[in-house]
Amino acid sequence: MTLSLYDTMSRAKRPFTPKDPSRVTLYVCGPTVYNFAHIGNFRPVVVFDLLFRVLRDLYGEAAVKYAANVTDVDDKINRKAAEEGVPIATITNRYLDAYNADARALGALPPTFQPRVTETMDAIVKMIGDLVGQNAAYAAEGHVLFDTQAFPDYGKLSGRPMDEMIAGARVDVAPYKRHPADFVLWKPSKENEPEWPSPWGPGRPGWHIECTAMIEEALGLPIDIHGGGIDLVFPHHENELAQGVCAGHGHEYAHVWMHNGFLNMGEEKMSKSVGNVALAHDLLKLYPGEAIRWALLSGHYRQPLEWNDTLIEQAKSALDRLYRVLDDADRFLAGEAPAGGYDSPAAEADYAAVQAALHDDLNTPTAFAALFQLADKVRAAVMAKDARTVSSGRDLLKEAGGLMGFLGADPQAWFQSGADDDLKGKVEALIAERQTARATKNWPEADRIRAELAALNVEVMDGPNGATWRIKEQA
């Protein structure tokens, strides 16, 4: 089965062939750690985590090397540290920890490497030196600038002819630039700002060179896939590409360029009802990370995604349905002799459909559809009391979900998430009481207890083998 991916450079979906199938390399531009990250910042995290998983499925876990960088040298970081009167590292560590915790909650696997600018300074300085040595960069007034004239293909990735950019430039061009499009590789630090030594004087790196140097150091150029948000195409990725090629690493920088669409916050009302919800950190207090992940993947990654409360509610409901199937399958199987090792061709076809959809440029909506088809088959098998199909289908459903980072939770835990032991005990006691009432057909009492449970945000469901319960709303 071949994986095809849309490549921004060639503007086409192409079959993906890694340079070396035993070492597949993926790099994604990560966050600048100066604050909690916006939910939109996590779209690429989730999208490329999905790609990471797909690649691992295809080439083997050990073969895929995924680097996601962290920018920990930045004006906004400096400002924040100054505001709080704490060392810069305090800020960067705090928000990097928060970022990683949020990413984990969204079901993202840790990347193979998470390079930081502060830990890559030698490589950055060396690469700037290489560029100067190749006559692709020049020093001017304490700065080192990349000479865009040295790279004839400059503008090709973003589809912006050079002369047009100059015409449309809306920023003042620094006088020391040879060409208006030239950009900074190294610049002097202002007072009270961190600085590092370099042959061009003490200072700090420009934004673009960081990524190129981190890629070179973490993965080695060229890489197979470079990802990021679509807003990074220009100038960031354009510049990375120019640097990478001109620093003497051959013609290719990244074999495939992938860019996820923007996440729009829509009408400003959204945050009103639930507080200011734009932060993943806050959203995760209200919804399961898995539901947020589902919402983020509910549209194709290249399409813009409108973020609102409804989207996430729908995501939650969709997952509820899937977990319900899993739960029912588990309950059914619990009363059956273990039935493993059977084939279920129909369910396997659905599993293959999930895979095929993902291999078609990560078409998650279609993958979701196949997942539901599989779930329907499991459901039907439960109704038909077909233990073999239930067993194999349930396993396949979990596996198919797992390809995308879903359905890893225990169904019971999913429905009862948010309940602490205290509540659980109380609920179990009430349910036992209610069962007694029901046994004597004391309906008013049974309904009273149901109401009492409802007040605890718990919903009881009577089944043939006793009652089950779940938390109604996590929020």
Add this chain to the structure above:
RNA sequence: GGCCCGAUGGCGGAGUGGUGACGCAGCGGACUGCAAAUCCGUGCACCCGAGUUCGAUUCUCGGUCGGGCCUCCA
């Protein structure tokens, strides 16, 4: 000003030159002491105009609307 996207039913959102994906919500029914879940049934969706075609939501051109980038930005 330049460049680039998108427009699908109440909502989200794939896809296709010709049998209306999928999910959420709704409605009718079955089941249930009630409820939930589940099952059965139910929706005259493809921005406008022109063109190509036997046939267009799908291709081409024009328009309208919405969004992005050109500056830090996922």
